[in-house]
Amino acid sequence: xxxxxxxxxxxxxxxxxxxxxxxxxxxxxxxxxxxxxxxxxxxxxxxxxxxxxxxxxxxxxxxxxxxxxxxxxxxxxxxxxxxxxxxxxxxxxxxxxxxxxxxxxxxxxxxxxxxxxxxxxxxxxxxxxxxxxxxxxxxxxxxxxxxxxxxxxxxxxxxxxxxxxxxxxxxxxxxxxxxxxxxxxxxxxxxxxxxxxxxx
Numbered sequence: 001x002x003x004x005x006x007x008x009x010x011x012x013x014x015x016x017x018x019x020x021x022x023x024x025x026x027x028x029x030x031x032x033x034x035x036x037x038x039x040x041x042x043x044x045x046x047x048x049x050x051x052x053x054x055x056x057x058x059x060x061x062x063x064x065x066x067x068x069x070x071x072x073x074x075x076x077x078x079x080x081x082x083x084x085x086x087x088x089x090x091x092x093x094x095x096x097x098x099x100x101x102x103x104x105x106x107x108x109x110x111x112x113x114x115x116x117x118x119x120x121x122x123x124x125x126x127x128x129x130x131x132x133x134x135x136x137x138x139x140x141x142x143x144x145x146x147x148x149x150x151x152x153x154x155x156x157x158x159x160x161x162x163x164x165x166x167x168x169x170x171x172x173x174x175x176x177x178x179x180x181x182x183x184x185x186x187x188x189x190x191x192x193x194x195x196x197x198x199x200x
Contacts, residue, residue: 028061031089158188
């Protein structure tokens, strides 16, 4: 098992990157939170998981130990493979996911692309005890206020607009949560896109 890889990021793609380790380029599949941290030409160290199949060996990489550990929990659920788990990590922040599981919130889980009601129920059944229920009422209310905005609110409409543009909630929710006083959907979307532009 390859525990981690350290090298220079040579290429970044939507679902994977190449990390050059002394002239050898490793193709490493990544989720959105990790991709946001990568910079072409800079050194990176990624925790890795090697998935061995009959027809291929795929390497998955994670910028943080937290992301890596949640990935392992997700792949322990019946019917969820590495690529589906990576998709979940791209769509929702780890803390928001844990809160949804610990509070058995099907609404949040079924908003994740590719996760239907039956899969969401299976995630709750198989991960609830592993993730635990030690969440305070304060943390629960904070998470719900971000994850479950009213359907006609500026925030909810901005989430739909940004999702339609191809961005994941894991990318834009931290920015949206810092803009509670946006007066219109257009204003909020522009603020988020401006933040993304400032990162490049």
